[in-house]
Amino acid sequence: MMLTGLLCGALLGFVMQRGRFCLTGGFRDMYIAKDNRMFYALLIAIAVQSVGVYLLIHFDVITYATGSFPWLATMIGSFLFGIGIVFAGGCATGTWYRAGEGLLGSWIALIGYMFMSAVMRTGILAPMNDSLKGVTTTTNSIADSTGISVWVWISLLVVIVLFFVQKELRKPKLFIPTLKRKRTGIGYVLFEKRWHPFFTAILVGIIAIIAWPLSVATGRMAGLGITTPSANILQFLVINDLSYLNWGVFLVLGILLGSFLAAKASHEFRFRMPDAKTGITSFVGGNIMGFGASLAGGCSIGNGLVATAMMTWQGWIALLFIILGTWTASYFVFMRPKGNTQAVPDDTTVIV
Structure with a gap:
């Protein structure tokens, strides 16, 4: 049953690599380029997962308890995580799938993470970590706090998402002339055609739904998650304790595998070595990312995609503070200094 984690992760890594599903770039572009498409894509994935998972709960396929809300740790950790992903060059999941493309800077960030x-x-x-997480409120569920059915909140989210999607799709598209003959076929769609972020988001949401029953079947009462499984890998390698090898570990390893297969098939895989300054920045960013995600109880996937879909205060407040952290780091790295020479992870050097 553990191998279902590897298969689920491989599917997620493949989809994210081909769809360039990068939340770090998406959050940054909201501030710098005033481009909200990737944020809207995230909302689509959240809405799809929310509908699907609560249907699974309704039909008693899985059970879920929101628990308490460690508000102080969530806000501090999420804000720091947002800062860390800018310096690391990708969020937790993005770093895993970019590592599968051969970006050595992402490997450096992963080690720190x-x-x-x-x-x-x-x-x-x-x-x-435990002390800060001990500052909690008794209720984490938005529905329980407000006395309004969770399906009302899900319906409201779906309506908001549909509004933003139709607004975005009605924008005039840029015409890019090409002399190439238009190609078709499954190979072209999978490995050459540029995927629309909204299409990618739907697939990510569906995979997030599938993850729940597959994970629960192994005794792991959770859906997609990156931070704890990433820590478990290192702990297993250090102390050789098999208890650390659970469904989540196979999930993150599957992301690496799926991304590698997608990058190889689309001729996008190549080793890229960062310069020394960028490598150090990646490592520092990875450490900040690991610190923040652990403190917040989740990363941009665990909190920003999954906990939001479960309609918890932790998920939505974490998402807000991740975005604020990303904007803060983006301001100091990209916007404020004139003629800034700060190295940020781009992994542009290719190893031949």
Whole structure:
């Protein structure tokens, strides 16, 4: 049953690589380029997952408890996570799938991310992590807090998403002339054609739904998740404890595999070595990302995609603070300094 995690992760990695589903770039573009398409795509994935998962709950396929809301840790951690993903050059999932493309800077960021996640969970920073998470409210469910059915909130989300989607799709498209003959076929669609972010988001939402029963079947009561499984990989390698190898570990390894297969098939795989300054920036960003995600109880996937779909305060407030953190880092890195020479991870050097 654990191998279903590998298959689910491979499918997610393939879809994200081909669809360039990058939340870091999406959040950054909201501020710098005033381009909200990737944010709208995230909302689509959230809405699709929310409808699907709550149908599974309604028909008793899975059970779910929102628990309490560690509001202080969520806000601080999410804000720091948003800062970290800018310096790392990608969020947790984006770093995994970009590593599958051969970006060595993403591998460097992953090392920092896994290391700090492990330190926060079972290392020297665990007491501080647990202490901050101890500041909670009793109710995490938006529906329970407001006394309004969760289906009302889901319906409201769907209406909002449909409004933004139709608004975005009605914008005039740029005409790009080409001399190439128009190609068709499954190979072209899978490996050559540029995927629309909204189409990618629908697929991500469907995969997120499938993840729930597959994960629950192994005793892991959760859907998609990146931070804890990433920490578990490092902890398994260090102390050789098989208890760390669960469905989530196979999920993140599957993301790497799926991205690699997609990149190879589309001729996008190549080793790219960052310069020393960018490598250091990636490592620092990965550590900040691991610190923030562990403190917040989730990353842009665990909180920003899954917990939001479950209609929890933790998910939506975490998403807000991740965006604010991304904007803050983007301001200082890209906007404020004139003639800024700050290195950011772009992994442009190719190893031949």
